[in-house]
Amino acid sequence: EPEVTQTPSHQVTQMGQEVILRCVPISNHLYFYWYRQILGQKVEFLVSFYNNEISEKSEIFDDQFSVERPDGSNFTLKIRSTKLEDSAMYFCASSERGGGEKLFFGSGTQLSVL
Amino acid sequence: AQSVTQLDSQVPVFEEAPVELRCNYSSSVSVYLFWYVQYPNQGLQLLLKYLSGSTLVESINGFEAEFNKSQTSFHLRKPSVHISDTAEYFCAVRSGSSGDKLTFGTGTRLAVRP
Structure with missing residues (x-):
């Protein structure tokens, strides 16, 4: 079965450093998402992306965050200047259709900011 | 605003016993409800969903959930669990006004013992 790879x-980084988290969505999917889960807390929505632009973003997704689909296959999340509170598991997801009906998630990137 | 509550962080159960994982939601508008499962070292996978129609929905591996509007619940049940059902289970909601964004609960760890 096709899968989302992250x-x-x-990833371990120092506070203030830039990080890029990479994701390869399923090839025929058109909708892309980033979620994160801080240890012991809920999985939180960060951003959704469709047709090469952000379609929705949460309050967490401030100016320090950006997303990009640089080459038609990768989908990246960049954090410009990491903070301690950015430490979390970051999940990428993709779906064929919108509406959040059937998201396929990657296995996540554990980001630790020291 | 929508929210999801999963009161049980962990549910230990013996193999072949029945199990119920509880999920309650709050939303002021119509909702779509989901259960996702995360096996160790894997991404979240859609287990089942309620969009409309019959309030009882089933998955291919024996789980079922019932949408109860009056109790704002979407509890997940299985009459007889297997060791392989050991995983983290996440309830999620999307409201008619929230676009693609899913709001997740904190998850329930189901630990099946022999």
């Missing part, structure tokens, strides 16, 4: 599985 790299790296673990």
Whole structure:
């Protein structure tokens, strides 16, 4: 079965550094998402992306965050200047149709900001 | 605003016993409800969903959930669990006004023991 792949599985960075989390969605999917889960807390929506632009974003997704689909296959999340509170598991997801009906999630990138 | 509550962070159960994982939601408008499952070292996978129609929905591996509007619940049940059902289970809601955004609960860890 096709799957969403995320790299790296673990990322450790120093506070203030930039990080890029990478995702390869399922090839025929058109809708892309980032979610995150801080340890012990809920999985939170960050952003949705369709037709090469952000379609919706949460309050968490401030100016420090950006997303890009640079080459038609990758979907990246960049955090410009990481903070301690950005430490979380970041999940990429994609779906064939909108409406959040059937999202396929990657296995996540555990980001640790020191 | 919509929210999801999963009161049980962990549910230990013996193999072949029945199980119920509880999920309650709040939303002021019509809702779509989902259960996602996360097996160790994997991404979240859609288990089942309620969009409309019959309030009882089933998955292919024996789980079922019933949408109860009056109790604002979408509890997940299985009459007889297997060791392989050990995983984290997430309830999620999308309202008619929230676009593609899913709001997740904190998850329930189902631990099936022999």
